[in-house]
Amino acid sequence: MGKQDAADRRNPRWHAFQVLQEVDRGRRLGVLPPAGLSSKDQGLFRELVSGVVRWRSWIDWQIDRLLSKPLHDDEVGYALRQVLRIGIYQMAFTDRIPPHAAVSTAVDLASGLRLPHNLVNALLRRFAAEERHPEPPRLAERFSVPDWFVRRIKRQATGRHPEDLEATLRWMQTRAPxxxxxxxxxxxxxxxxxxxxxxxxxxxxxxxxxxxxxxxxxxxxxxxxxxxxxxxxxxQDEAAQIVTTFLDPQPGERVLDACAAPGGKTEDMVQRMGGQGSVVAMEFKRERMQSLEELAAREKIVRVVRGDARHPLLPEATFDRILVDAPCSGSGTWRRHPDGKWLKKDEDIPAYLERNLHIIKGLTPLLKPGGVLVYCTCSILEEEDEEVVRTALHEIPDLKLDPLPDLLGLPMRSGMFRSPLVEGGMDGFFSARFRKVG
Ligand SMILES: C[S@@+](CC[C@H](N)C(=O)[O-])C[C@H]1O[C@@H](n2cnc3c(N)ncnc32)[C@H](O)[C@@H]1O
Missing domain, CATH: 3.30.70.1170 (Sun protein; domain 3)
Known part of the structure; x- marks a missing residue:
């Protein structure tokens, strides 16, 4: 791309343009706004980046229908699309930026990047002139989620009302409190x-x-x-807090948080145990362990171990309770972290099922007889949730389901918890509780 002049570095749209390319290449969205931007521009930068990622395939559908011929499949075509995405997002999803400002700032951005700004001007003006923008016919573009996800969620919604499916997809595009x-x-x-x-x-x-x-x-x-x-x-989201209620750790107990980083639930456990007992916080990835180490420095009952929950090197039959806050697609938190939906792939889902089953099998021997294991995910896909539980019950004779009681009017489904999304407003979480027999 063309050389940037210094003025661009104070332009939130230029920074958004740069970061959006990095997110496309797999960078996580937790980006800090660049220093040097005013606090108002930092807010705009954040809104542009997360908004474009959230609505990406809806916006692309609008761009494609307004083009007279497709964008070139090269660096220029890709950069043009990014500029157009920023322009369309502002017109379709913000009410404080007048359309003429969205168009002119996009044209300026394109000129600064030595891109064909006439095309940007013409397309955005056409979009601005529309009284109503057509809605994409396919759910994937209408609700800006990957095709594979629509296929999977449709399959599990079989027999349920299609309106429930649309309500869920619409909920996934809302802002989380x-x-x-x-x-x-x-x-x-x-x-x-x-x-x-x-x-x-x-x-x-x-x-x-x-x-x-x-x-x-x-x-x-x-x-x-x-x-x-x-x-x-x-x-910490409400649903994530409810999971610790199901684990119900008691003062004086020995508890294992098997997939612990960054440690939100570990800290919740310590609090509920009144600082009495012991909590082992295990984590697989070294780069995610710093916040756990900091927690252990503050809370003397926490011990951090680096380990693989599939093959834990901890003494058998010594834990009263184990929490498996399992690695998953995170689909229940995509409204909060919209980059997640583009980073995960269809083939990840069966791999999570395999891995999480392996984790439950690896941890069962560590439970005392009668001990409790809570399995949870922040996914709304049944393959990562109920299917893991069903398979675990089938393959691990030492575990039986310990049905969760209804929680203050929140009904459980077959003794398992699925957080209410549209009605509850919380993140999408799943939990099931096992008890070790014998
Ligand atoms: C959903 S996150 C846990 C969030 C955490 N419980 C909290 O509330 O802050 C899942 C964690 O499990 C870790 N993990 C993945 N596979 C693991 C394994 N085999 N053994 C231990 N930890 C694992 C991931 O690195 C990730 O940090």
Missing amino acids: LTLRWDTRKVEGPFVREQLAAKGIKSVFSPWAPFALILPEFRGAVQEIPGFEEGWWRI
């Missing part, structure tokens, strides 16, 4: 809520997770929330 878990050893929930209200931040208690405070409208930086410095709370 920020949810806090307050630290009961430092503060009380009503106190945190009062401090937030004093700053004009609206919050509501979760009806299901006892330490969860949901901030339904908050869009600012987390550092602005009272108690950030003091460590009064951590960010």
Whole structure:
């Protein structure tokens, strides 16, 4: 691409253009806004990057239908598409940027990149002139999810109403609220809520997770929330908190968090155990272990081990409870991390099933007789959830299902938990509880 002048480096759209290319190449979206941008431009940068990734295939469908001939399959065609995506996103999904500003900034970006800016101008003007934009006929583009995912979720929705399927896909495109878990050893929930209200931040208690405070409208930086410095709370979705309720670790017990990094649930366990007992936090990937090490430095009952839960090098029959917060597609959190849907592949799904079965088999000998193992994922695909449980029950005679009781009006399905998405507003989580017999 053409040489950039210094002015571009203060342009949030130029930075978004660069980062979007990196995300296409597999970089995770947790990007910090570039230093040097004003805080308003940092907000715009974040919105452009996550919005374009969230709506990518809807936007591409609109671009393709408005082109008189396809974009070239080369570097220029690819860069043009990226500029057009940024322009269309602003017109279709933001209300504070007037269409003429979306067009002119895209034309400027294209010129700065030495791209054919006339094409950008013509296509975006055509889009801006439409009274209503047509909706793509296929679900994959209409709700901007990969084809393979639509195939799988349709298959599992067989027999259910197609409207349920569309409601789920629509939910996946909504913005997730920020949810806090307050630290009961430092503060009380009503106190945190009062401090937030004093700053004009609206919050509501979760009806299901006892330490969860949901901030339904908050869009600012987390550092602005009272108690950030003091460590009064951590960010953790309601559904992720509910999982620890199912594990129900007790003071004095020996607990294993088998897939622990970054440690959100480990910390929740320590809190619920009142700091009494021991928690072993195991993690496979060295590069993900730093936050666990930091947690262990703060909480003396936590010991961190690097290990593979399929072949754990820990003494047998010594744990009261084990949590398997399993590696998965993360489809239940794609509304929060929209890059996940483009990074995962169809063939990953059976591989997760295999791996997670292997993990449950590897961990079962570590449980004391009568001990509890909770398996959970943040996926809404049954192959990663119920199918793993069914196969585990079939292949591991030492485990039986310990049906989860209904939770304050949240009904379980065959004794297993599937978080309510559209009605519940929480992330998509699945949990099942096993007990070791004998
Ligand atoms: C869903 S994340 C866990 C999130 C964590 N429990 C929390 O609440 O913060 C799954 C973790 O399991 C780790 N993992 C994957 N395969 C593993 C294995 N065979 N043994 C141990 N950890 C594994 C991944 O590296 C990842 O950090």
